[in-house]
Amino acid sequence: MTSVTTIVVAGSTVLIVRKPIRHLYLRLAPDGERIIVSAPWSWPDDRIAQAITQRSAWIEQQRRRRAIQHVRVAGELDGLPIPIWGQMHRIRILAARSQPTVVSTPGELVLHVGAEATLQRAHAVLAAWQRATVRAAAHPVLTHWCQVMGLSVSRLTIRPMTTLWGSCQTRDRRLCLNARLVHDPAVCLEYVIVHELTHLIEQSHGPRFDALVGHWLPDWRERHALLGHNGG
Ligand SMILES: [Zn+2]
Helix, strand or coil: CCEEEEEEECCEEEEEEEECCCCCEEEECCCCCCEEEEEECCCCHHHHHHHHHHCHHHHHHHHHHHHHHHHHHCCCCCCCEEEECCEEEEEEEECCCCCCEEEEECCEEEEECCCCCCHHHHHHHHHHHHHHHHHHHHHHHHHHHHHHHCCCCCEEEEECCCCCCEEEECCCCEEEEEHHHHHCCHHHHHHHHHHHHHCCCCCCCCHHHHHHHHHHCCCHHHHHHHCCCCCC
16 A cells, blocks of 8 residues: 655655655656655655755766766757756757857856757767866866876876776876766866876775875765766
């Protein structure tokens, strides 16, 4: 037996399905907006609302992840939500200026690609913007941490990667960052840069590696937990 009710928590509609269970389970509805909660019978609404508030960071992370996956496979980009440095924006496709340009405003990411542009073209413009934006943001952060850590890199590459947040070729001191970092909070980019630079000192992941990262970024675990998808 179940019962379904609805409440609103911090502007989000929450569907509560009460069942004979012992713990609370949270997930996002397919629309990426509503939250679906399975809760024990005994839990009143305010206890459920409190549990949702406590997990708001996780919910936002799920929303970002959902939006990024959606954008990647979208048949149409116009109107899709897209997170930029952790903040939700909406994609708007407008007529091209002389060159395709991308303008980020509070709440919107405007792609000037022209109505006649193919979807493939729009995705290519978006991908170029991701790379350029991560590069521009990474540059001062990398310069800062190279100074602090007493290191140098020979080359920085930005490209989309599916399983890694970044990589570091220690032999020739080349650093690579995932272009999709543009979707996560900026503290994540800094964490990935420090992580990859640390590989120039300690190649393998282990207690010494964690201690080194923790020395420079004491909150690295929180930053790591904020990353939207699987990295390495
Ligand atoms: Zn690593």
